[in-house]
Amino acid sequence: MVEKSEMEKIYMDYLRQLSKASADRFLRLALSRAVESYRRNTETALRLFPYTVELAEKLREIKEYSLLHVDELISQARDMIEDLKGHFYLAKTPDDAMDYIGDLVKPGDIVVKSKSLTSEELHMNPRLEEMGCEVYETDLGEFLIQQLKSKPMHILSPAIHVPREKAAEVISKAVGKELPPDIPLLVGEVRKLLRGKFFEAKVGISGANVIAAETGSVFIIENEGNARLVTGLPEKHIVIAGIEKLVPSLLDAMIAVEVTSRYANYKAPAYVSMISCPSKTGDIEKQTTYGAHGPKEYHVILLDNGRKEMIKDPIYRQALYCLRCGGCMYNCTIYPLVAGNFGYIYMGGIGVPLTRFLLGGLERAAPIAYTCTMCGRCVEHCPMKIDVPKIVQKIREEAAKAGIMPERLRENLGEITGVKI
Amino acid sequence: MAGNVLLWLGCVYRKNLVAEKESILSVFRAAGVDFETLDDEGCCYLPIFLAGKTDMAKERADELESVLSGYRMIVTPCPACYRMFNQIYPEELGKNLRPEVLHTSQFFLRLMKEGKLAPRKEVNMKIMYHDPCELGRHSGVYDEPRELISLIPGLDLFKQRYEREKAICCGGGGLLSAFFPSLAAKVATRKLEEEDRVPDDLEAIVTGCPQCISNIRAGIRYLKNKQLRMNLKVINMAQLIEMSLGR
Structure with missing residues (x-):
């Protein structure tokens, strides 16, 4: 655990970051628009498909069952993936996962990635670069974030805080010519730049939205089509995902896909990829040959990194039901003022337990926990009804026990309540 | 006793x-x-x-x-x-x-x-009721404050975009106003302008929480609309009843 003085510095830096963000007029404007458009779209999607709400209740049960039987589901997935000639690895720590990936890449390799928050737990990009790889984020938002050397500000729309003028500047630099702030033109330029990279890439790395244990099938939901290219063009495809993405059956996985998309404000996402093994053909003499048009090698890495510890606790376990639809943030009290600054890497109220267990620890989770108003509005909007205020309360208890309650809160509370804490 | x-x-x-x-x-x-x-x-x-x-x-x-x-x-x-x-x-x-x-x-x-309080005097005021999180979402008390307000004659009740279970927090909850008061106040300003979208002629926000009263007042100081900034009051139920009792 950190020293008290160091912790106070973390708190103060965090509050300064929030102050700065909340005073940024462009950020506020971008967020206002995003919030309104998200709410409008989600409302429409749920009105057209009203049964999604019931489906979400069912999914919560599936998720709970899956977490309580996670070891069983892991071995089921492993057996089927290996049976279908894919490779499976259960990584206990981010280092274990990076060691495994390190054996699959060579210096000079081009690596293309589609969006994966889990890869942040591995600090994957800088570490791949240290290994001599050239890494490209291919989701447009992630691409912008990577070029800006910034951090994602929303789980679904990572570049939510970047206006078109800034995007033009960044993309101009990447392609080496001056571009106007014209959105379709910018999108076209990134498409041109990345198209070549998809073909040159030796390795494609993706995340997963949900994994069906019975067939080992990985599901990826997307709109841009970049995940299709990442997972389809290079000769090696690596999936990195947390163990909480496992559900028992293909049908369960489809429920997760439908609920996630709806609450992520889509009537239907442009693409859902289902991947179970390397590409293969038996068209000549029924002889199975791997690597027809798609990847020859397929690796699924499931990451524990504290998740099994979370599963043991009934309050923290709920955080692993999270589908990463992002709805809580658009209905949050704090997020629309400061975006992902209300977080560490994992953000928002749900980011509190994820930060505590998966990336950052208690010292990075506590500042987020103490700036949550615990209003419970996110719970109302969460398809999984995750009780964020209760989780935040538990993290605060941990922080108080560890002696790292913010000094400023202690003093002010003393003044308000007359109690010496 | x-x-x-x-x-x-x-x-x-x-x-x-x-x-x-x-x-x-x-x-x-x-x-x-x-x-x-x-x-x-x-x-x-x-x-x-x-x-x-x-x-x-x-x-x-x-x-x-x-x-x-x-x-x-x-x-x-x-x-x-x-x-x-x-x-x-x-x-x-x-x-x-x-x-x-x-x-x-x-x-x-x-x-x-029970007839022990009889608000008779018309209170000609445009108000909005704000659901405090601790009272509403956390305790399920939504109806009584609304019924009470409905029994005061003369009021013009403005309905905000989100109320009851979906009501927007003022920012004063969860100790934020003790830890980071300036952000808590900004939350309140944003709530009134962007979430509740209060009209220019709103005269009072009625609520049942002293924490909300203090924090919404702090937020009103930063409203863009000058008229609201000058005139908008935040009061509790008792003050509303008092006006109707004619005191």
Whole structure:
């Protein structure tokens, strides 16, 4: 655990970051628009498909069952993936996962990635670069974030805080010519730049939205089509995902896909990829040959990194039901003022337990926990009804026990309540 | 003292909202309620609990139990105290208080229905009711404050975009206003402008929480609209009732 003085510095830096963000007029404007458009779209999607709400209740049960039987589901997935000639690895720590990936890449390799928050737990990009790889984020938002050397500000729309003028500047630099702030033109330029990279890439790395244990099938939901290219063009495809993405059956996985998309404000996402093994053909003499048009090698890495510890606790376990639809943030009290600054890497109220267990620890989770108003509005909007205020309360208890309650809160509370804490 | 009603005021009313507190006392008197207050009331310790000091909250609950058990009914104008006694005590601290605990909105409504409070005078004012998180989402009290408001003649009620379960927090909850007051105030400003979208001619926000009153007032100072910034008041139920009683 950190020293008290160091912790106070973390708190103060965090509050300064929030102050700065909340005073940024462009950020506020971008967020206002995003919030309104998200709410409008989600409302429409749920009105057209009203049964999604019931489906979400069912999914919560599936998720709970899956977490309580996670070891069983892991071995089921492993057996089927290996049976279908894919490779499976259960990584206990981010280092274990990076060691495994390190054996699959060579210096000079081009690596293309589609969006994966889990890869942040591995600090994957800088570490791949240290290994001599050239890494490209291919989701447009992630691409912008990577070029800006910034951090994602929303789980679904990572570049939510970047206006078109800034995007033009960044993309101009990447392609080496001056571009106007014209959105379709910018999108076209990134498409041109990345198209070549998809073909040159030796390795494609993706995340997963949900994994069906019975067939080992990985599901990826997307709109841009970049995940299709990442997972389809290079000769090696690596999936990195947390163990909480496992559900028992293909049908369960489809429920997760439908609920996630709806609450992520889509009537239907442009693409859902289902991947179970390397590409293969038996068209000549029924002889199975791997690597027809798609990847020859397929690796699924499931990451524990504290998740099994979370599963043991009934309050923290709920955080692993999270589908990463992002709805809580658009209905949050704090997020629309400061975006992902209300977080560490994992953000928002749900980011509190994820930060505590998966990336950052208690010292990075506590500042987020103490700036949550615990209003419970996110719970109302969460398809999984995750009780964020209760989780935040538990993290605060941990922080108080560890002696790292913010000094400023202690003093002010003393003044308000007359109690010496 | 047994058999009596205890008016538990809470820290914010006792220390910071003195005029508002006086209105509460005067409504109690106007209705002829036989009630007491405590000279050395102290804190309910919900803030201490929310800060993470569960053990301290537990000790305080043991201590307060003997004081509170002597009353037939506890009435509080503070939703934090209300939730502490009604919900955190049994669910988190293993304590069941004997007396019934009511929020002032519930108690005043009872008095009105029993005919002990008769708001007759028209209050010609455009108001909005704000659901405090501690009272609404956390305690499920949505109807009584609304019914109470509906019994005051003359009011022009503005309905905001999101209310009840979907109501927008003012930013004063979860200790944010103690940890980072400037951000809490900005939350309130944003809530009024972007979420509630209050009209230019709104005159008062009525709410049942002293924490919300303080924080929304802080947020009003940053409103873009000058008219609202100058004129918009934040008041509690007792002040509203007082106006209708003609005091």
